Every structure is written in C-alpha cells, then in structure tokens.
Amino acid sequence: MSTITAGKTNTIKTLNNIAEVGLNEFKKGNFTIDDSNENPDAVVVRSFNMHSMEFGSNLKAIARAGAGVNNIPVDKCTEQGIVVFNTPGANANAVKELVLTSLIASSRNLFDGVAWAKSLAEKTEGEDVAKLVEAGKKQFVGKEIRGKTLGVIGLGAIGALVANDALNLDMEVIGYDPFISVDTAWNLSRNVHRAMTIEQLFAYSDFITVHVPLTNDTKGMFNEEAFKQMKKGVHILNFSRDGLVNEEDMGVALKNGTVGKYITDFPNENVLKMENVIPIPHLGASTAESEENCAIMASRQVKEYLETGNVKNSVNFPNADLPYTGKRRVAAFHMNVPNMVGQITGAISDYHLNIADMVNRSRGDYAYTMIDIDNKINGDTIPGLLEKIKQIKGIISVRVI
Numbered sequence: 001m002s003t004i005t006a007g008k009t010n011t012i013k014t015l016n017n018i019a020e021v022g023l024n025e026f027k028k029g030n031f032t033i034d035d036s037n038e039n040p041d042a043v044v045v046r047s048f049n050m051h052s053m054e055f056g057s058n059l060k061a062i063a064r065a066g067a068g069v070n071n072i073p074v075d076k077c078t079e080q081g082i083v084v085f086n087t088p089g090a091n092a093n094a095v096k097e098l099v100l101t102s103l104i105a106s107s108r109n110l111f112d113g114v115a116w117a118k119s120l121a122e123k124t125e126g127e128d129v130a131k132l133v134e135a136g137k138k139q140f141v142g143k144e145i146r147g148k149t150l151g152v153i154g155l156g157a158i159g160a161l162v163a164n165d166a167l168n169l170d171m172e173v174i175g176y177d178p179f180i181s182v183d184t185a186w187n188l189s190r191n192v193h194r195a196m197t198i199e200q201l202f203a204y205s206d207f208i209t210v211h212v213p214l215t216n217d218t219k220g221m222f223n224e225e226a227f228k229q230m231k232k233g234v235h236i237l238n239f240s241r242d243g244l245v246n247e248e249d250m251g252v253a254l255k256n257g258t259v260g261k262y263i264t265d266f267p268n269e270n271v272l273k274m275e276n277v278i279p280i281p282h283l284g285a286s287t288a289e290s291e292e293n294c295a296i297m298a299s300r301q302v303k304e305y306l307e308t309g310n311v312k313n314s315v316n317f318p319n320a321d322l323p324y325t326g327k328r329r330v331a332a333f334h335m336n337v338p339n340m341v342g343q344i345t346g347a348i349s350d351y352h353l354n355i356a357d358m359v360n361r362s363r364g365d366y367a368y369t370m371i372d373i374d375n376k377i378n379g380d381t382i383p384g385l386l387e388k389i390k391q392i393k394g395i396i397s398v399r400v401i
C-alpha cells in the first residue's frame, strides 16, 4: 500500500482503444505504455468491464476516458486507495448530437423508411423503384417535433446541452434533476421548465430522454409504475445505460403501445427481439472529436496524479491541487476522521523534516492529504517514514513523490 514513485518509470496499461493523441501525453514524461503489464501503475479504460479483475500492488489510478464508471468496481478501488477518474463533459456534445438526431429520426420514422427503401433493391428495378417509393411512403408519415414536449431526466453535461438545443428546435422542454450542480444550472436556459417530481415530467412529455448515471438508485427507473404515468405512445431515448430500464416491463409497454418507440444505445438480446425498438450500437460518444477529448483529459489527469499527486475529476476521492514545486511530497489517502493530519505531520516531524506546504481535502468518509517537505530527504529515510505513516489507523494508501 505504500510506494515511492520519484524517478521511477510509471507503466500505463490500456484496456480499450484509446485515441493516440491522448496517449501521446505520456511521451512527455517518465512513462511507458505496456498493455501486457500485469501490474501497471495506472489503467486507461473506456467501456471494458473491470469488475472481475484483480488489481496489482502498483495500481494507483484508473482513468475512464468517458463519463460512466459503472464498468469499474469503484468501491473496491476506494478501499485499496486507487483513484478513479472520469472525463466529465468531454463526450457530451457527441452524445447530444446523436440524441437530437435520433429524436427527429424516430419521430419521422426515418430508420424504418430507409430500411424499407433499401429493401426495394431486392424486389424490383428500373422505373418501378420510383413508383414503389411513391406508393409506399405513406406508411412512414411521421410527426414534427416542433411544439412537442421533451422531458429531460438528468441535467448534467449531456442533459443540459440536449435541453438547450431542443428549445432551439422549438420544443417545449421540461427537466428533472434533484441533484443539479450549480455549474449546470448556470448553463441551462431559463426556458427549461422545472419538474418538481419525475411524475410531472412523465405526465407532460411526448419524448423522454434520460441522462443519469446507472447507480443503485437509478437502476430500473423505467418500469411498469413509471410507464403507467406517461402519455400513451411516448418515445423514450436511452443514451445512458441499459440497466436504467426494466426490460420486461418495457417489452409489455411497447406491445400495448404505452411506449411508441424505445431508442437505445445499448442493444442486448432482450430488446433486439422487441417491436418498435431502435437499437444503436453504443455510438453516443463515438466521434473522433469526443474520443480525442476524452483520451487527452483522462491521460492528463493520470499523468498529473502520478507525477504530482494532484487529483482532478476523481469519482471516489476528493479533488486536491497543491502547486508542485519539485519538493518531495507525502501524499496519503485516509479516512475522514479526527486527528489524521496531526498524526501524519507527527510522523514527519519524528524524522526531523520540516513542512513547506500542505493541503487536506475531504469527501464523505474519505480524505486526502498532501504535504511538501522542505528538507532534502535521504532515500534511506523514505521506507521508514512510509512505514510509520502506514501504521496510522485510518490510512488507506501513502506515497512519497
């Protein structure tokens, strides 16, 4: 649980394709990328499922080049002092564009219409194609979205962009997010109506799009009870995670017409068998721009953490920033309980070391302390100092950088 990292080459392992421009960030420092390494210092990942992985003793950070971290065992990482990062907002525009595309395309029956037009090649040829097109197009008459109501559940990076742009498409927009952040609230148009309860949103929406993380609280939130409260024929867009939807209940709602269409970025065996499902192969964030944004952000955050201890955009530990001056730095994750800082500084003073600067940040049950040391530390001193800090009850992990 304790490591000395100064001067050491840090090994980075990737578990998915990560845009090269992001991985190039590691060329500017003491890093090697080695995907065969069984005990890397950090992992960069997209959607690879890490839940059954064992973590080596060197692992200090996992960066999700993307938003959702449900593929990472975050609680296990916290217990082991492994920082989990994500890249908030870096792929939001890509998802927003596909949500709005799918909203219009589903309302205009575009997916079915295009598939039907393509199928004509097998049925006829020559001028007959045009005749069949004109005769058959009536089956795909759609509805305009102008004036219709879009319900947006979750007004974070993606939801807020979708809500604002839907207003520009002349839709009425109603949003629901009991945990909205101050930053997002500032970015949200004042013309977005606020639903005080999710039931209000259900009752008024012709289209519902969901942009919340998959957690124990949101799992299965689209279920029989929810469908009962929606307008008949509502279109539901799910670019968040399949687990938000109770698929058995969705199957029934699609069959009896309660839900007119279900557009999902997470097709699986169950939903592929259902009528009126528009399956998209998880393309929400799949643009060159978004993949690059996410890869750069994830790589920079890991690099900074390994080199300086500074934490930015962690989902499990507090963010902390202490300007790095090149002095030796003690960085410790610990429980957020009284007298931890006192005990860590006590251990440092036992070695007659003087403190130059420090920061302590907390988040729920956990806290992070970084302490810069004034003196030049003899390399032989470090293992003893680490051991002493490690013995303090409540320490989760400690490094000297």
Ligand SMILES: NC(=O)c1ccc[n+]([C@@H]2O[C@H](COP(=O)([O-])OP(=O)(O)OC[C@H]3O[C@@H](n4cnc5c(N)ncnc54)[C@H](O)[C@@H]3O)[C@@H](O)[C@H]2O)c1
Pocket: 066, 067, 068, 069, 088, 089, 091, 092, 095, 153, 154, 155, 156, 157, 158, 159, 176, 177, 178, 179, 180, 181, 184, 211, 212, 213, 214, 217, 218, 239, 240, 241, 265, 282, 283, 284, 285, 286
């Ligand atoms: N399809 C894709 O490729 C793709 C890409 C990016 C993100 N995602 C998914 O979309 C989710 C949202 O991404 P984001 O970047 O907007 O995240 P975000 O963290 O910026 O926003 C999430 C919002 O959901 C809100 N929220 C949480 N629980 C809620 C609840 N019970 N009811 C209403 N609101 C609730 C939060 O307050 C927050 O504002 C991600 O967690 C991920 O699962 C999918």
Ligand SMILES: O=C(O)[C@H](O)COP(=O)(O)O
Pocket: 046, 047, 065, 066, 067, 068, 069, 091, 282, 284, 285, 286
């Ligand atoms: O949560 C996310 O960021 C998305 O689901 C994107 O996943 P991807 O990186 O596998 O495209």
